[in-house]
Amino acid sequence: MFVPSRSSLLETLVDRLADLPSIGRKSAQRLAYHILATPMEDVEALSRVLLEARRGVRPCTECGNHAETELCAVCSNARRDKAVVCVVERPADITAFERLGSYRGVYHVLGGVLSPLDGIGPGEINLANLFSRCDRGVTEIILALGTHAEGEATSSYIVQRLAGRTLRVTRLARGLPAGSDLEFVDEITMQRALEGRVDLRR
Ligand SMILES: [Zn+2]
Known part of the structure; x- marks a missing residue:
């Protein structure tokens, strides 16, 4: 019978982190161990801010810079x-x-x-x-x-x-x-x- 190889939660976490730019396999492992040793509320705060930033930041309609409203901080600065x-x-x-x-x-x-x-x-x-x-x-x-x-x-x-x-x-x-x-x-x-x-x- 075929038994699919299961990747553990830890392996999945390392894989995801290693997908980030400038993060090699070793750094990903170090980060994963660090996250697992971090208090739960801090990890929750981190995952929240990841989602909030990804959802709340969009391109400025004038210049394409990161913005949280229609215009970025530079374009909306009158000076x-x-x-x-x-x-x-x-x-x-x-x-x-x-x-x-x-x-x-x-x-x-x-x-x-x-x-x-x-x-x-x-x-x-x-x-x-x-x-x-x-x-x-x-x-x-x-x-x-x-x-x-x-x-x-x-x-x-x-x-x-x-x-x-x-x-x-x-x-x-x-x-x-x-x-x-x-x-x-x-x-x-x-x-x-x-x-x-x-x-x-x-
Ligand atoms: Zn702009």
């Missing part, structure tokens, strides 16, 4: 300069700029970059909304898409699509580690990259 838009790949990249405390513009989150081999074309990322924002008083677009091949290709595509419009198009200065996730770049490097941004057309 931010809505004429300057920094284009990033993911919401996490925004933290790199917000840490500086000196950037007064707003953002646009693409939710990915162009990657034809993976079937990601202009329609698959948040580009249409970027171009329609450009019709509403934007004077500068800062491209901050990283220096990997897909980031470069996406920047080029945006520059092409903006041809003929009078707004300024810039990119962060060189000096960022190639292909780096912006969220892990230190503040001095970020500040220099932002201040030294270069015009992509004259």
Whole structure:
């Protein structure tokens, strides 16, 4: 008779944790043991906040950043300069700029970059909304898409699509580690990259 192999609750927990980014099998095991040794009310609080965050956070209708209401904290801040838009790949990249405390513009989150081999074309990322924002008083677009091949290709595509419009198009200065996730770049490097941004057309 066939007896299905049963995976224990502990194994299932380890499997789930190991599915998370940057968590290897060993770390997943360590986390699982830690959770099992944690008081029940703390584990309940953690599982509650996981569900609440996942259900309550949605994309900002203006920029695609994480938001709990229609607009994110940046877009709903009257003191931010809505004429300057920094284009990033993911919401996490925004933290790199917000840490500086000196950037007064707003953002646009693409939710990915162009990657034809993976079937990601202009329609698959948040580009249409970027171009329609450009019709509403934007004077500068800062491209901050990283220096990997897909980031470069996406920047080029945006520059092409903006041809003929009078707004300024810039990119962060060189000096960022190639292909780096912006969220892990230190503040001095970020500040220099932002201040030294270069015009992509004259
Ligand atoms: Zn927003």
